[in-house]
Structures are given as C-alpha cells and as structure tokens.
Amino acid sequence: MYNFEGKVAVVTGGGSGIGRQVAVDLAKYGAQVAVVSRTEASGVETVQWIQQNGGTALFIQADVRRSEDVQAYVKKTVEAFGRIDLFFNNAGVMTSPAPIVEFSEELFDLTMDTNVKGTFLGLKYVIPEMLNIGGGNIVCTSSVVGLKGNPGVSPYSASKHAIIGLTKSVVGEYAAQGIRANVVCPGCVYTPMMDRYAAEFSPEDPSLTEQMISQMVPMGRYSKPEEVSELVLFLLSDRAPIINGSVYTIDGGQTA
Numbered sequence: 001m002y003n004f005e006g007k008v009a010v011v012t013g014g015g016s017g018i019g020r021q022v023a024v025d026l027a028k029y030g031a032q033v034a035v036v037s038r039t040e041a042s043g044v045e046t047v048q049w050i051q052q053n054g055g056t057a058l059f060i061q062a063d064v065r066r067s068e069d070v071q072a073y074v075k076k077t078v079e080a081f082g083r084i085d086l087f088f089n090n091a092g093v094m095t096s097p098a099p100i101v102e103f104s105e106e107l108f109d110l111t112m113d114t115n116v117k118g119t120f121l122g123l124k125y126v127i128p129e130m131l132n133i134g135g136g137n138i139v140c141t142s143s144v145v146g147l148k149g150n151p152g153v154s155p156y157s158a159s160k161h162a163i164i165g166l167t168k169s170v171v172g173e174y175a176a177q178g179i180r181a182n183v184v185c186p187g188c189v190y191t192p193m194m195d196r197y198a199a200e201f202s203p204e205d206p207s208l209t210e211q212m213i214s215q216m217v218p219m220g221r222y223s224k225p226e227e228v229s230e231l232v233l234f235l236l237s238d239r240a241p242i243i244n245g246s247v248y249t250i251d252g253g254q255t256a
C-alpha cells in the first residue's frame with residue numbers, strides 16, 4: 001500500500017504499456033494524475049479507466065519532442081491540480097531493428113528526439129514546478145540496453161544510455177533543493193512496444209521473438225507492466241527518501 005493522497009503526478013506515455021499501468025496505480029493510491037499521451041484515444045481510455053475506478057485524472061495531448069507541447073502539459077497540470085510532486089518521464093520509441101550501416105538517419109533522429117530530447121524537455125520544464133513547492137520525485141525510463149549495447153537497435157541503446165546521464169546529472173544540480181531523480185531499466189516487458197518489435201523481427205511468427213529473448217532471461221520470461229510499476233511507485237514514494245541518482249534494472253536477471 002502507498003499513500004499518494006494530495007500528490008499530483010505527471011506520467012508521459014500514459015496511454016499505453018508501462019506508463020498506463022503507472023498512471024492507474026498512482027491514481028489507485030490517491031494521486032491526481034495528468035496522463036500525457038500523443039494519441040488522444042489511448043490517453044482518454046486511461047483517464048476513463050481511472051475515473052471509473054474512483055480516481056482523478058486529466059488527459060493532456062502532447063508530443064514530447066516539441067518544447068511548446070511539453071511546456072503546455074506542465075502548465076495544464078498546474079492549472080488543473082495546482083502543483084507537480086511526481087514525474088514519470090517515460091514516453092519512448094523503439095524503431096524497426098537494423099544494423100547501424102542500414103539504419104536510416106530519419107529513424108535515428110526520431111529515436112533521439114523522442115527518447116533524449118523528450119526526456120530532457122520534461123526535466124527542464126517540470127523541475128521548476130517542483131522547486132516552487134520545495135521538491136519532488138522523478139523517475140525516468142531507460143532500459144537494460146541503456147547499460148549495454150544491443151545489436152539491431154543501436155540508436156535506441158544510445159538514447160537509453162543518454163537518459164541515465166541526464167537523470168544522474170539532475171541529482172547534483174537539484175538534490176539540495178529536495179529533488180530526487182532515479183532511473184528504471186526494464187528488460188523486455190509485455191507491452192505494445194514489444195508486440196510491434198516481435199512483428200517486425202519474426203513476422204512469420206511473432207511468438208518466436210518472445211521465445212528467443214526469454215531464453216536469455218534467467219527467470220525465463222518477460223516482465224509484466226505491473227511489476228515495473230511496483231518499482232516506479234516505490235521510487236516515487238516517500239519510502240525511498242535517500243535513494244537518488246540510482247539506476248534499477250528490472251529484468252528477471254538478464255543483466256546479472
């Protein structure tokens with residue numbers, strides 16, 4: 001059990017996968033949640049689910065690559081709920097796999113703009129609101145491939161390494177002012193992102209991708225979004241008061 005009563009949370013990528021699960025769980029434990037999503041239908045669906053279960057949530061449409069959208073989601077959250085205490089800086093993309101020589105510059109830019117610039121802009125514009133209220137807690141989503149290379153998705157791997165650098169740097173800049181910022185590094189998680197990856201990696205039979213990857217995981221399976229959400233909520237909560245700048249793998253032992 002957590003108690004997020006009186007806390008206001010912003011969750012990017014809240015219309016799908018890990019972000020949706022964290023938004024739902026934060027609301028379940030009392031937070032008012034701004035669900036930031038690029039696609040209206042999925043973001044609204046998350047908000048409706050939260051509201052039907054007695055929680056409070058607001059849908060905000062935004063493309064995290066665009067500074068004006070990020071500034072707008074911060075402004076709309078503060079207008080609606082008065083403050084920002086918690087930030088799950090999570091939206092991200094992984095494009096079709098290809099070796100670096102064949103990787104298009106366009107998809108490289110998409111990956112960097114979404115995963116690195118989107119994370120940077122979120123930190124840049126949310127942190128001032130946290131400073132206004134004496135602090136706040138942030139979790140950014142990297143990946144196990146932010147800790148090591150991954151053949152086939154080198155730009156994605158590079159972008160996830162960058163997220164760790166951004167988040168750790170924030171700690172030295174703002175810890176004294178009450179900001180905590182940590183990183184989660186999931187292995188493969190059952191979300192639409194992995195469904196799309198499997199459909200491209202083994203189009204003849206997408207389940208072969210899961211079988212192949214699961215063999216590299218000592219515990220033999222992908223993680224579930226609710227398992228990742230458990231870790232994110234812990235880091236966002238007051239139960240982790242001295243954890244700052246830490247990088248948590250959650251991967252069934254894959255990186256061990």
Ligand SMILES: NC(=O)c1ccc[n+]([C@@H]2O[C@H](COP(=O)([O-])OP(=O)(O)OC[C@H]3O[C@@H](n4cnc5c(N)ncnc54)[C@H](O)[C@@H]3O)[C@@H](O)[C@H]2O)c1
Pocket residue numbers: 012013014015016017018019036037038039062063064065090091092093094114118141142143144185186187188189190191192193194
């Ligand atoms: N699923 C996995 O196996 C896995 C593993 C490690 C890390 N991750 C990371 O977890 C995070 C969540 O991914 P997921 O697995 O839930 O996948 P997902 O595709 O279900 O969710 C990603 C979300 O990010 C949003 N998004 C993408 N580009 C955006 C943009 N420009 N502006 C606003 N929103 C945008 C999508 O609309 C979607 O809601 C991502 O950062 C991903 O890289 C996922």
